[in-house]
Amino acid sequence: MRNKRIIGTFHYNKSGLGYVVSKTDEETFVVPLVVSARDGVFDGDTVEIICPPEGAYLERGGYGKLIRVVSHARNFVEGTLFHDADGKQYLRPNSYIPFRVLVKSELASVYSDGDFVLAEIIHPSKAISALRVRPVKSYGKSETYESALAFFLDGSPFGNGFSEDAVEQVKSIIRDGAPVSSSDRAMYNTDIFCPVRMPHCYGDTAFHVWYDDNGCNLDVHILDVDACVPEGSPLEVQASQRFRGILNSYASKYALMPLTLHSSAFNLVTPGVHPTLTLHIKLNLAGYIYSIEPEESMVSGVVPVPYSVLDNANAMIADVSAETDKNIRRLIGITKRMALTRREAGGVPVRKEKLYYCDAVPSVSAAAGPTENCFSELMLNVGAAFARICSKNNIQCLYSSRPVPVFTPEFDIPLYLRALTPYCDIYAANRFNAAYGAVERSTQKDLLTRYINFCLPPMEYYDKPVKDTIYALNAYAPLENPTNNFDAVLQQRFIRAHIRNEKAPVIDTAELTERSIRADELDRRLRLLAACKLYKKHSVANVTLLNDGVPLVAKTQEGLLADIVMGNSVLERYSAGSTMRARIKTVSFLKTALSFYL
Structure with a gap:
């Protein structure tokens, strides 16, 4: 694969690193790729890259080199509107684009701050600084159950009743x-x-x-x-x-x-x-x-x-x-x-x-x-x-x-697989069925089996x-x-x-x-x-710890997995399988995510 050009799908993660997945009939290549905001590459875009020397990536930290963006994955993005100190209106995207984007000037007064909107992306031909968005639809105020539901059902055949x-x-x-x-x-x-x-x-x-x-x-x-x-x-x-x-x-x-x-x-x-x-x-x-x-x-x-x-x-x-x-x-x-x-x-x-x-x-x-x-x-x-x-x-x-599913442990470990450690060596196995094998040996077998089925x-x-x-x-x-x-x-x-x-x-x-x-x-x-609607009504909930290490993961009575924010003393006082009352830290309807304090 030395200096080989390939076309694949770029995936971005919170660590700041990304990777490109390219599939052929024979095999799947996963190549690390570091990009910056000025590259104009977003999660899901199709890109052309030059691969690092064969065997260098993953083992020795080799990375691919971006050649060009072949096509963008999305022409629309959803997010929340706000004004900065200078009075300019921006969109804070909920996904796809990892930074705020300026609203096209002649449309800046159409929608109000705090509105959750769908906006058309005006991709620049050259400098990423020219990136703009054009709001086209409002779902209501951001971070409400009603606006999230309206967004999820928008354009879906389930959005309207039967004719x-x-x-x-x-x-x-x-x-x-x-x-x-x-x-x-x-x-x-x-x-x-x-x-x-x-x-x-x-x-x-x-x-x-x-x-x-x-x-x-x-x-x-x-x-x-x-x-x-x-x-x-x-x-x-x-x-x-x-x-x-x-x-x-x-x-x-x-x-x-x-x-x-x-x-x-x-x-x-x-x-x-x-x-x-x-x-x-x-x-x-x-x-x-x-x-x-x-x-x-x-x-x-x-x-x-x-x-x-x-x-x-x-x-x-x-x-x-x-x-x-x-x-x-x-x-x-x-x-x-x-x-x-x-x-x-x-x-x-x-x-x-x-x-x-x-x-x-x-x-x-x-x-x-x-x-x-x-x-x-x-x-x-x-x-x-x-x-x-x-x-x-x-x-x-x-x-x-x-x-x-193809998992790349160094960059993309799903939450439910993180919860399995130390029950299996995810980094060595990196296989969906191996996760089930670990579940069979886990004390949380019923819960994790249901959750992995949820992720099928x-x-x-x-x-x-x-x-x-x-x-x-x-x-x-x-x-x-x-x-x-x-x-x-x-x-x-x-x-x-x-x-x-x-x-x-x-x-x-x-x-x-x-x-x-x-x-x-x-x-x-x-x-x-x-599930987020259910927990938004409460300040505390009963949770059960699934693992002993960091990141600490817990499950709710309804089976939802959530990250835990805790002090160092928590790991000394509790172990996997412990059940306790936890304070709800955040509930995000738009990201459908929970977190707890212990």
Whole structure:
């Protein structure tokens, strides 16, 4: 790499150093780069650099040399307006640009000091001193919950409600039922159960399990959302833009589709006949799935089974036969073997979550019960087996994978990884899955597992099999929860095309990936914002220390991680696992960050 020119993405951190990441098909280069304000390079910009001598960077402190800025990552920036002592108005950016920027003179009186605004960046052609911004929109006063929420939702498909046409379509589905003919579909109505969190919760996936001399037979009945909401219809168009329900869809505003559907037509446990796509699955008792046959179907008489009942090995499941109860328990045992096989291959565990609420705002999540994780493990393995079978038989389907984050410990150690020390050598491992290995050995296993799941990278989509390293899967096809995940709805189109021997749909996988990233990022921001709203009301909180060293990191009761500001005596008095009352130092809505005094 000596004197080699490369183009990559520049990342800036608080230490004043930065680095450039350049990815090729073969490898990823991470090159340190020192820049100053006059270089006009900001976080996320695409730059061209000359690499240091091979092996010099990281080991001997070598740095790249900036040649030029190829393109800027952003043309707009958000921030707070203020005047200096000379009466000039500036913008203090919330991100991207790490210093104040002068407001274009003829616009300086349009907005008031303290306003949180979106501003257009007027990039200079030469001197960085000519950099200016032009405010174009105000979200309200800075550092309020309302202005932060307005900013996060601005331009998002979740920012507005569903259109009138989409609402009318929902009413039609509830009133008249799904536009599906049952005459050419198989009917199933015996010993079908649907795991739910509470008896009145909805469910879009039901199961029927039985055993014979060849092993386990499993029918997975998935609500046929694609048939209920035809492609190109108003509701389908809006759902495709949202792509995924966020905040666990606690309100229609954040759901993939209106929640009135979830309590009626999109709920398999409600009375009536429901259109489904059934996967007839054969697997051995070790959990290996060797056969999947899809079929268009209808189901009725589905029995809701709360996870709380399934978590109790001694409880009898109501409204099912003793034989079915026994078969369900055996299936749960098989899913545990599936999970063990994946973990031995290096995959991270499946962890579902539940949200707490504060003033109708969802706070940071808590762990779901063990049986709920078992059924998520089952659907993960079904998706992996479906992808494997489709690939082997040249059947087109939609594939997805979670990329492994590339961490550069010297410059970019995420907070949750810092909290793991001294449980693992982050600097040597530098791998996402290694963090999970450390969590398994940590006394804070449950908390950190949930938090790392919170930080999982979003799904990326492909038209060919791609290995998912995080879950240790050779390939994966999304099938789970089509009422809340549009990728599962798209998968149903591929399945239907295969069943009917029709041409498979054409899908822009790059666009799907972009929508997935946007939905996941908004979900994280709003969850952290909700937690900040909760703590803004209090002066103290109960926290638990996660580590013994510096930086000291604590967790709140809701699972949010925060930096600790403390005196030297704190390290002598407390150790990892200690629980105490801490004073809240700062709460930033815009940065969705907390800090505490001990």
